[in-house]
Amino acid sequence: MQNAKDSFYMALRGRLTTINPDRTVLLRGTVRPGILVEEAEAPVSQFPNDVYVLRWLGLGVDMNLDTTMAAEECEIVYQSCGTQSFGGLDRGRSLSEMDEELVAMLAPFYTPKINYSSTPPAAMLTQVFWDEPTITPVNVQRDRLSRSAKVMVYSYQEQGE
Amino acid sequence: MANNWFSAPAPVARRIRGYFAPVNRAAQTPTLFDPAEQGGFNLDAPPAPWISLGWIEDFSRKATSKSSPLLTGIPAAPLEQVRETLGAQVSLQFLSWTKLTMALATGSQHMNLLATASGAAPSADGAQAATAVSPQTGSTATSILLTSADAARFTPGSMVALDVDYTGQTGFVGTPVAGAFVRQALTDVDYIRRVTFNVALVSQVSQTGLTLAEPLPGGTPALGAKLQAATGFVDREGGSFYQEWSGLFVLQGSQGERIFYHYPRLQTAIGAEESLIPLDAKNKSGQSKVFLNGHFLALPVTDPLDGERVVCYRSFLPATNALV
Numbered sequence: 110m111q112n113a114k115d116s117f118y119m120a121l122r123g124r125l126t127t128i129n130p131d132r133t134v135l136l137r138g139t140v141r142p143g144i145l146v147e148e149a150e151a152p153v154s155q156f157p158n159d160v161y162v163l164r165w166l167g168l169g170v171d172m173n174l175d176t177t178m179a180a181e182e183c184e185i186v187y188q189s190c191g192t193q194s195f196g197g198l199d200r201g202r203s204l205s206e207m208d209e210e211l212v213a214m215l216a217p218f219y220t221p222k223i224n225y226s227s228t229p230p231a232a233m234l235t236q237v238f239w240d241e242p243t244i245t246p247v248n249v250q251r252d253r254l255s256r257s258a259k260v261m262v263y264s265y266q267e268q269g270e
Numbered sequence: 271m272a273n274n275w276f277s278a279p280a281p282v283a284r285r286i287r288g289y290f291a292p293v294n295r296a297a298q299t300p301t302l303f304d305p306a307e308q309g310g311f312n313l314d315a316p317p318a319p320w321i322s323l324g325w326i327e328d329f330s331r332k333a334t335s336k337s338s339p340l341l342t343g344i345p346a347a348p349l350e351q352v353r354e355t356l357g358a359q360v361s362l363q364f365l366s367w368t369k370l371t372m373a374l375a376t377g378s379q380h381m382n383l384l385a386t387a388s389g390a391a392p393s394a395d396g397a398q399a400a401t402a403v404s405p406q407t408g409s410t411a412t413s414i415l416l417t418s419a420d421a422a423r424f425t426p427g428s429m430v431a432l433d434v435d436y437t438g439q440t441g442f443v444g445t446p447v448a449g450a451f452v453r454q455a456l457t458d459v460d461y462i463r464r465v466t467f468n469v470a471l472v473s474q475v476s477q478t479g480l481t482l483a484e485p486l487p488g489g490t491p492a493l494g495a496k497l498q499a500a501t502g503f504v505d506r507e508g509g510s511f512y513q514e515w516s517g518l519f520v521l522q523g524s525q526g527e528r529i530f531y532h533y534p535r536l537q538t539a540i541g542a543e544e545s546l547i548p549l550d551a552k553n554k555s556g557q558s559k560v561f562l563n564g565h566f567l568a569l570p571v572t573d574p575l576d577g578e579r580v581v582c583y584r585s586f587l588p589a590t591n592a593l594v
Contacts (some may be wrong), residue, residue, distance in 0.1 A: 174279035218284065219524060234276045234591040238524040240284075263282070263524065268273050 110168070110179050112224050113237045113264030116164055117183065118146050120220035120237075125161070128213050129206075134160045158253070159203065161211065162186045166259075176235075178265040185211060185242070188255035197252050204247065204254045211258055215242060222264060235265045278592035281523035286329045287313055288362065289320040289518040290374060292467075293535060294571060295445060295448040298439065300534035300571060301516040305585035309528060313520065323371055323485075326361040327561065329519060331582070334358055351524075358568035358581045360517065360536060363545060363561040369469050369503060375562040376542040378509035379450045381464045383430045385499035389501035395504050399460045402496035405432070411485035412470075414497060418477040426475055429500040430482075432491055433466035435459050444468075445495075446488040451511050463498050505542055514539040517566065525589035532583040 122142050125132060132143035134157055136150070144161040156162050167182040187207050191200030219238040224231045242258035294428040301319055308317050310512055316322050334357035339348035364371040373380035384399035403423065406415035414432070416424075424430065433445055438455045439462075442448035446491035449465030458464070466488075473483035491497075521529040546558040568581035588594050 148494075157518065175277040176279050178279065236525050238282070265276065265279070265525075267276055 110135070110181060110264065110266070110270070111226070112222055112233060112270060113179065113181075113262060114146075114165060114181065115225040116222050116237045116264075117239070117262050118144070119195065119223065121163075121188045121214045122215045125210065127208050132159065132210070135169045156186070156188070159189050160187065161207070179264050179266060181262050181264075183239075183260050183262050184257050185260065186255065187211070188253055190253050191236070200252060200254050201251055204256060208244070208256070215239070215260065222267070229237070233267055235267060237262060239263060275591050277376045278525065278527070280587055281521065281525075281527050281529060283521040283523050283529075284327055285325045285327075287520045287522075288323045288326040288329075288364075289316050289520070290323060290370065290536075291320045292447040293514045293516055295451075295514060301380045302534060303516075303518050303530065303532045303583075305530050305532075305583075305587065309530065309587045313522065316518075321370060323364060323368075323374075324367075325365055326519075327365060328404045329362045330360070330589055331519075333582075335581075347517070351552065356579060356581060357384045358533070359539065360519075360521075360531075360533060360564075360566040360568065362484075362564050364564060365561060367560075367562060369467065370478075372505065372542075372588050373467070373513055374502055374515060374538060375564045376505040377512060377538045377540055378506050379511050380503060380505045380513070380553055381449075382429075382466065382469060382500040383502040383504050384431065384460055384464060385428075388545050395506070396464065399498055399567075401465075402435070402460065402463065402498045404496050405491045406479070409479070409491045411489045412482045413479060414482065414491065415479040416473055416497075421446065421477060422478050424472055424475050424480055424499055426472055428472050429469055429502075430472055430480065430497050431463045431466055431469045431500045432486060432488070432495050432497045433468050434462035435496060445492060453510075461500065463496070468495075469500060489542045507541045514569070523589065525590065525592065527589040528585075528587045530583070530585040530587075533566070533568045533581065534571045534586065535581075536566040537569055539567040 122144050125144050126142050133140050134143045147162050147164045164184045165181060166184055169180040171178040189200050189203035190205050191197035219236045222233040222235050222237050224233055239260050239262045242260045244258045245256055248255045275508045293300045309353045311317050335353060336355045337353050340350050340352050342349045381395055383396045386397040387400045403416060403420035409415045436459050442451050443462045444466045447467040465540040468486050469490040470486050472480050474481040511567055514537045517533040518569055519531040543563045545561045545563055548554045551559045570579040570581050572579050
């Protein structure tokens with residue numbers, strides 16, 4: 110299942126680089142695309158603004174099929190306070206921009222499954238696929254607007270996984 | 271060594287896509303789809319002459335063929351089965367309103383509302399039309415060359431219909447797709463342009479002619495074809511003409527596998543009807559989407575492979591690396 114999670118994250122990261130190359134984050138001294146996996150970073154009390162954070166939640170397994178199918182729920186959390194040059198008055202626009210980027214990142218709704226724990230990464234036999242996102246209402250905390258989208262990510266368990 | 275195959279479970283698909291292609295009504299020749307040769311086509315760019323109608327909803331297909339046992343002996347017991355009737359039905363909802371989806375979802379002619387002549391008497395399917403203009407030599411499927419006076423009669427954002435004058439023909443009329451069957455001679459010189467599928471949107475107008483936003487389905491204007499502005503479409507409940515098209519429906523699975531349903535001959539089976547789907551399920555009296563309902567009767571073709579009469583071909587292209 111880790112391969113599916115990695116493949117989903119890397120697919121979104123690659124697509125974000127194309128959709129908005131300016132959305133980046135400086136993390137552990139490195140400038141990276143503005144998307145990260147919560148469980149793969151150091152615990153923090155507050156994630157950075159204007160960045161997508163992937164949080165893995167539920168897990169379901171269908172073992173009645175010829176090949177076991179795993180369904181993993183991913184919550185994509187993002188928030189914005191707008192930009193300094195506009196005094197934060199553009200925070201609504203900033204969040205809308207992130208909404209549009211998120212929807213664009215999720216299409217098409219599949220990506221090849223790749224084993225990123227090997228060097229170099231090895232293409233596997235199946236594809237990871239997912240449903241349309243369920244997007245929550247905006248949460249307002251003073252000048253911070255946040256939102257999340259939940260996506261059910263499906264994959265087949267291949268031999269050796 | 272790791273296996274380079276996997277055991278494929280049932281296909282998982284999100285949506286189904288629909289494509290239609292014309293049937294040559296006069297020659298009774300459908301458009302055939304070859305899954306072996308064309309099955310890997312880009313879903314956004316189908317092979318000619320298939321036309322993508324985008325995603326469709328509520329697709330269902332039903333075999334109406336009936337078999338019965340041939341009984342022999344005492345007591346009678348089945349010796350074998352015989353197919354008594356052959357048939358199939360397809361129903362779906364189109365998610366957009368276009369010339370083609372409207373035509374497919376109506377059981378009769380589908381007509382263009384031609385821009386009317388000044389002061390023409392009202393008519394339910396469009397009053398007498400303004401005079402047609404002739405494209406100049408050198409026109410193409412996307413660029414119609416006109417004299418400056420003729421070009422001035424069109425505006426960007428308007429629609430145009432292009433086909434030949436009606437001069438007393440009978441039988442199937444319209445290019446490239448038969449839009450109607452004329453049983454007895456008519457008097458309307460614009461009749462073929464009223465029923466033609468050769469329509470497009472004008473994106474630009476210049477002193478030398480029109481640039482179209484999409485190519486004319488009939489390609490380069492034929493000799494003698496004329497152009498008229500159209501304002502919309504109209505169809506009628508009743509009449510004796512049935513639309514007939516070749517249909518292709520594609521389900522793409524999560525692993526890249528594809529299921530094709532190819533109906534060489536589909537005739538529209540019922541009159542025009544719509545479904546209202548509320549945008550907000552919690553507010554059923556609010557804004558609603560208006561979907562066109564399509565119901566089709568599949569007609570048989572004779573497969574030249576073995577002479578069998580069939581109404582549908584179902585093909586399956588498995589996912590790469592999947593066990594078969």
